[in-house]
Amino acid sequence: MVKAVLSIIIILSASFIGYILAYKYVQRPRQIKHLLLSLQLLETEILYLLTPLPQALKKVAGKSSGELKRLFAEASVLLEKKDGFSIEDAWRQSVESNYQFTSLTEEDKEALIDFGMSLGTVDRDHQLKNFHFIYAQLKKQQQSAEELRSKNERMYRSLGILLGVAIVILFL
Template sequence: MVKLMISAVIVLSASLIGYILSYNYVQRPKQIKNLILSLQLLETEILYMLTPLPQALKKIGSKGNTELAGIFKEAGSLLETRRGYDIEDAWQQAIEQKIRFTSLSEEDKEILIDFGKNLGSIDRENQIKNFNFIYAQLKKQQQTAEELRAKNEKMYRSLGVLLGLAIVILFL
């Protein structure tokens, strides 16, 4: 009876580890999609509603309840403090501080940092091009993330269960 309970705990624990390892693969495509939506809202705020960038960033950050909202809130807050931050520095610092709470990759991070180099510092036409460029890049990243999710999610979950069963078999 004790062996059966220990075996069940081992299989469940190993399965849980498999699910935890697959978590980033599941979350990354969703977060990229949410990021695209947030950037579209930001584009609307600064190009069409003519909201000043610090307020627009904070507004987008307050609308989102995802891990990504912190990036927008932090960038807006840094710009409002007027401690010598330009838009590029505030955006980059916000990304550096908040990206660890997301499932985004290093490549996603670099795309966001590059986007911030032109954010708010170019004319309207080029700003639109900057937004369109990041949308194209993020959609490509989303497609890649979805392919990785399809490939790795099931593998990690299955490996967790199989590893648990293998340990139980060795234990018996």
């Protein structure tokens, strides 16, 4: 009886670990999709509604979800403080400090930092090109993230279950 209960606990624990490892692969495509939507909102605020960047970032933060909300909110706060932060510095610091709370990769982080280099510093046409460039980059990364998800999600979940079963077999 005790062996059966312990076996079930081991299998469930290992399965849970497998699901946790798979979660990052599930979250990344979703976060990239939400990031694209948030950047489209930012584009609308800046280029068409002519909202000043700190207020535009604050509005986008209010409409963004989860981890991405922090990214835009922190950049807005840093710019509103006027502590000598340039737009690029505020964006970079916000991306780097909030990156750890996301499922985004280093490549995604670098694309966001590169985007921030010309955010609010060039004319309208170049700003529009900058937005279109980040959209293309993120769509490409979303596609590769989706491929990784479909490949690795099932693998990690199955691996967790199989590892649990293997441990139980070894202990019996």
